[in-house]
Amino acid sequence: MTFVRPSRFDSALIRASIACAAALLTACTTMTVDRGTYYADTSHHAQYADTRIRFLVMHYTEIDEAQSLNVLTTEPVSAHYLVPAAPRIRNGEPVVWQLVPESQRAWHAGVSEWQGTTELNAASIGIENVNLGPIDTPQGRTWQPYPPAQVDALIRLAKDIVTRYGIPPTRVVGHSDIAPQRKTDPGPAFPWKQLYDAGIGAWPDAASVTADLAGRAPDAPADVRGLQQKLARYGYDVATDGVLDEKTRRVFAAFQMHFRPRDYAGNPDAETDAIAQALLDKYMPSAPAGATPAR
Incomplete structure (x- = not known):
């Protein structure tokens, strides 16, 4: 094989090609996006960000x-x-x-x-x-x-x-x-x-509900304020004043329709209270009372 030394013109062409390749590599690395009237460099990503959909x-x-x-x-x-x-x-x-x-x-x-x-x-x-x-x-x-x-x-x-x-x-x-x-x-x-x-959403474990009932009859009265606090901790917008008014009943009924649909009259009963506690034990075991999950 005969080696041919590149001419001065060839050397310039090679240098230009290398420079062009480097520019292209830099553009790819910095991920510069042409937005029509300006360029956006997206090579740096903020650490603290999440999806809009939560x-x-x-x-x-x-x-x-x-x-x-x-x-x-x-x-x-x-x-x-x-x-x-x-x-x-x-x-x-x-x-x-x-x-x-x-x-x-x-x-x-x-x-x-x-x-x-x-x-x-x-x-x-x-x-x-x-x-x-x-x-x-x-x-x-x-x-x-x-x-x-x-x-x-x-x-x-x-x-x-x-x-x-x-x-x-x-x-x-x-x-x-x-x-x-x-x-x-x-x-x-x-x-x-x-x-x-199917792997979508929350549900209480039956054994935990039974344990949280602790021998109480399912329809036995439950402490209103205690149930309000549990549902507020789980996520509901509900007062925690211990007053069983119509607003609180509607929150209790919504929870019951979701997790105990056989009876959704909005009464603060022992089974509803046990279901709420079982959900907290399962999904929010370390969250202090009154705390809401992080965004």
Whole structure:
């Protein structure tokens, strides 16, 4: 092989190529983004930051699918997702409606509070489920069930969301949890236990509930202030004054619809108290009384 010494022109070309490659490498390293009227250098990342999405909120629509799509896309209310009662299937998988990009705020929570955070619209993803909710009959009020196909689609959707955003179990909530004074959705028929079994949301351990009952009858009276404190610690916006007024009853009822749907009259009974304690023991064992989880 014959070695040919590069000419002066070739040497200049080589130096220029090296300089160009170095510039390209620097650009790649600094990750400079052209924003049209300026460049943004994204090579430095702040240590203290997190996702906007920290909660997942469940709803029911109280109207059918066609009406839900119309309302949620044309009126001043919205949700990120709408899960049909009977989702169509594509390639063996259910199809849900996405109405708002996850990066944007949907108008689904309204005046709300959970674990010290207010205005949940700004920090959550909202899922509406096509469901009529309460149905009043001559025999009394019933609640429309959630069909298995809908529950399957909801589990797939919710599992994906909580996994991608790392949403803790105690931050998967119902509209009634975050706004108990004015909302009852997703209602006592909502399959919270099925979601928990699929890895979504919180649920008390039965053995812990039994232990916390400590021999008390489930419907025995519980201390109002003690139950208020437990629910406030778990995340509810509730007074801790020991007064069993209508506002406190609505909070108790919201908690019962979520975790003890067989009886959600809002009475401060021993079983409700034991469930609250079991949840705290499981998910917030080190949190002092009155503390709220870190953001």
